[in-house]
Amino acid sequence: MSNPSPLPPQAILSPCVGICRLDARGYCEGCFRTGDEIARWRSMSDLERSHFMDVVLPAREPA
Structure with missing residues (x-):
């Protein structure tokens, strides 16, 4: 019996929940990222994400 090959690592998905409005602090009301973090998300490494x-x-x- 052979060992099944391990599954490839899963990509880290976006935390976006479709509520895309920045609050007074500059954080998205849905995912809590800043506009800059949202823009950079696709280019971030898996470790950074x-x-x-x-x-x-x-x-x-x-809270």
């Missing part, structure tokens, strides 16, 4: 998804964006969510 992962950091945003796991650390930066959760810290920006309202």
